[in-house]
Structures are given as C-alpha cells and as structure tokens.
Amino acid sequence: MTAKPLSRGERWLLGATSVGAVAVGALGLASSFDAVSGAAVRWGFDAPWMLPAGIDLAIPVFTVAHLLLVRMNMALAWVRAVPWALTGVTCWLNVAAGATVPARIAHGVMPLLWVVLSEIAAHAYAVRIGAATGTRMERVRRSRWLLAPFATLALWRRMVLWETTSYREALARERQRQLVRAELRERYGRAWRRRAPVRTRVLLRLGELSPDGPTAGQDQRPEPEPGPPTARASRSPAELLAQAREITRDWPTDQLTADAIRKAVRTSQHNGRTLRDTLRAERRARLPHPA
Incomplete structure (x- = not known):
C-alpha cells in the first residue's frame, strides 16, 4: 500500500x-x-x-x-x-x-x-x-487481532509462510480461499477434506485457487472447435440444396451422383439422392431447347 x-x-x-x-x-x-x-x-x-x-x-x-x-x-x-x-x-x-x-x-x-x-x-x-x-511486510490491524484472534493468526501465518507482504493482498486471498472452501463443501459435503481431489486440497492450502476457477473441483476441458456440419446437424432442405449448389457449381453433370453429393454435403443417402435429382433437373432446365 x-x-x-x-x-x-x-x-x-x-x-x-x-x-x-x-x-x-x-x-x-x-x-x-x-x-x-x-x-x-x-x-x-x-x-x-x-x-x-x-x-x-x-x-x-x-x-x-x-x-x-x-x-x-x-x-x-x-x-x-x-x-x-x-x-x-x-x-x-x-x-x-x-x-x-x-x-x-x-x-x-x-x-x-x-x-x-x-x-x-x-x-x-x-x-x-x-x-x-518489496520485502517490507505490512502489519495486520490490531482491531482484527482483537475481533478474530485465531483467524488473524492463521492469516498472519500464511503471510509469513508464503511471503505475502501486502496486507490487502492477503485479505483478498483469504476471501477467495473462504469462497473456494464453501464451494468444495457444497460439492463434496461435510467430508470434503477427504473427498476432494488431492491437487485441489494442496492448491487450496497454497492459496492458488479462485472461486469458479478450473481447480475448484471442476474439470474444464477445451471445447472442440466447430467443424464442418455433420449428418446429424439439423439443416432444412433449402439449406442443404443451397450448400449442394455451392459445392457442385463446377462439377460436370456426370459426376452429380448421390454418393458424391452425400459425402460432400455430409448428409444422409436419402437426402443425397434427392439433391442429385434436384440438381440434375435444374441443369436440364438451363439447357437450350431445340427449335
């Protein structure tokens, strides 16, 4: 300070x-x-x-x-x-x-x-x-020693053990530690000291946990990156047809097969046959009619 x-x-x-x-x-x-x-x-x-x-x-x-x-x-x-x-x-x-x-x-x-x-x-x-x-350790208020002697002794002990020289920083860490303890007790019950993972308990003692953090008992796995739509994706027939038109724009007509369209659009066999028939019909409609 x-x-x-x-x-x-x-x-x-x-x-x-x-x-x-x-x-x-x-x-x-x-x-x-x-x-x-x-x-x-x-x-x-x-x-x-x-x-x-x-x-x-x-x-x-x-x-x-x-x-x-x-x-x-x-x-x-x-x-x-x-x-x-x-x-x-x-x-x-x-x-x-x-x-x-x-x-x-x-x-x-x-x-x-x-x-x-x-x-x-x-x-x-x-x-x-x-x-x-940055080596001067700030003093704990006398009023805190008077109102909560045992909790203040534990706070001062952690300040000395982990070289926390700022009194305000030590208070902020103590608040976070109390919130994490409450979360662990809510998740694992009164016996959270035995049921919580060892890593979580060690990090709690070190003061490295924060509320709602990845180490507070929850395993946060990275979400998979969005890839191309799969067959199980919910797409309307109009969306499937628009996507098929975009993909097969430069395809020759003889390559417009149901299997090729199904793999390119990643849809079902039934939708592949429907798209094949629709695309071929559109191309036939664009051909010039003989006089």
Missing part, C-alpha cells in the same frame, strides 16, 4: 521537525561525549575523547551499514544487534559517570536522545528500502 504524498504544510512541518530532532540529538551526543570523556579521564585513558567518539558514533554507523546491506540483499543478522549493544554500553557509561541518583538518571537520559534520533532515521530509511525492494 503506497503512502500518499505529503502536502506542502506537512513538508514544512517535517522539515522543522527534522531540524529540531537534529538539534536535540546533537545535545544528547554532546552531553554523552562530555560525561563519558570525563569518566574516561578518571579511568586512566590517555585519549579520553576516543571512548565516547568510538561508541556514540558507531551507533549510527552500524545502523546505516545494516540498512545498506539489506538494500543490497546482503543482510547480516548480527550487524543489527551491534547498535543495540552499543546503546546499552553508552547508557551504562553515562549512568556510571553520575555521582548521585538524579545525576545518573540525567546522564542516562541524554544519550538516549541521540540514540532515538538514529533509530527514527533508520526506521524511515528501512521503510523506504522495503517499499523499493
């Missing part, structure tokens, strides 16, 4: 929010940098600035690296856990830098501003990647 484009006012709001978020994140990064640097001095680091720089800057770096790997279809599961681990480390270091409980809480909250900003940016880019690659 494609998101609607932002309006002009929403774009302005997004720009202002982005600027504010960057400013707040910078404050959190600066606070974490100062607190961890001061603690690193007490802990005996020769270059105390390297500790906060290495940890705090590594959070967005590894997050972006993970997203780029996903974009290139080269994802590594453990790379996503690195920013989370570094987040825990930087929060713990900031808490340890405080002397009192309020100071520890304040020191622990400030780096979260930078971490939250990084996660929001990563989430926005991840959604864009999923929309571009």
Whole structure:
C-alpha cells in the first residue's frame, strides 16, 4: 500500500521537525561525549575523547551499514544487534559517570536522545528500502487481532509462510480461499477434506485457487472447435440444396451422383439422392431447347 504524498504544510512541518530532532540529538551526543570523556579521564585513558567518539558514533554507523546491506540483499543478522549493544554500553557509561541518583538518571537520559534520533532515521530509511525492494511486510490491524484472534493468526501465518507482504493482498486471498472452501463443501459435503481431489486440497492450502476457477473441483476441458456440419446437424432442405449448389457449381453433370453429393454435403443417402435429382433437373432446365 503506497503512502500518499505529503502536502506542502506537512513538508514544512517535517522539515522543522527534522531540524529540531537534529538539534536535540546533537545535545544528547554532546552531553554523552562530555560525561563519558570525563569518566574516561578518571579511568586512566590517555585519549579520553576516543571512548565516547568510538561508541556514540558507531551507533549510527552500524545502523546505516545494516540498512545498506539489506538494500543490497546482503543482510547480516548480527550487524543489527551491534547498535543495540552499543546503546546499552553508552547508557551504562553515562549512568556510571553520575555521582548521585538524579545525576545518573540525567546522564542516562541524554544519550538516549541521540540514540532515538538514529533509530527514527533508520526506521524511515528501512521503510523506504522495503517499499523499493518489496520485502517490507505490512502489519495486520490490531482491531482484527482483537475481533478474530485465531483467524488473524492463521492469516498472519500464511503471510509469513508464503511471503505475502501486502496486507490487502492477503485479505483478498483469504476471501477467495473462504469462497473456494464453501464451494468444495457444497460439492463434496461435510467430508470434503477427504473427498476432494488431492491437487485441489494442496492448491487450496497454497492459496492458488479462485472461486469458479478450473481447480475448484471442476474439470474444464477445451471445447472442440466447430467443424464442418455433420449428418446429424439439423439443416432444412433449402439449406442443404443451397450448400449442394455451392459445392457442385463446377462439377460436370456426370459426376452429380448421390454418393458424391452425400459425402460432400455430409448428409444422409436419402437426402443425397434427392439433391442429385434436384440438381440434375435444374441443369436440364438451363439447357437450350431445340427449335
């Protein structure tokens, strides 16, 4: 489901929010940098600035690296856990830098501003990647989980198993599946799971059936192409005579036999003799009479 484009006012709001978020994140990064640097001095680091720089800057770096790997279809599961681990480390270091409980809480909250900003940016880019690659699975509505938990669990399970990323597509397939189940039950009775063909049951589980389709229990054979009329075709005497005239137009009179006309027109022997007599009589009538 494609998101609607932002309006002009929403774009302005997004720009202002982005600027504010960057400013707040910078404050959190600066606070974490100062607190961890001061603690690193007490802990005996020769270059105390390297500790906060290495940890705090590594959070967005590894997050972006993970997203780029996903974009290139080269994802590594453990790379996503690195920013989370570094987040825990930087929060713990900031808490340890405080002397009192309020100071520890304040020191622990400030780096979260930078971490939250990084996660929001990563989430926005991840959604864009999923929309571009078609791998982002849409969520099932919470109201559906509440109203029909077991049916929704089965729907979500099929979405995961068969890689159906669109929620609307999954609902459409579920509606088709329910209609096919109703058709199979109507055709085979309550024991349709045993009586229906194996292929039909497998296709139903795969979600490849559609109502009134050829696999819903009906064998649809191709209709034969219409061929020339046969002897059993219902044709009036006038139609038989018109067809015989057209076929035998260039025939010599001595070839106007009942058997030849019967085979050409594909009719009965009686009709063949009748047509022979009629055609010969017409040709005799067209001959010039002697003076």
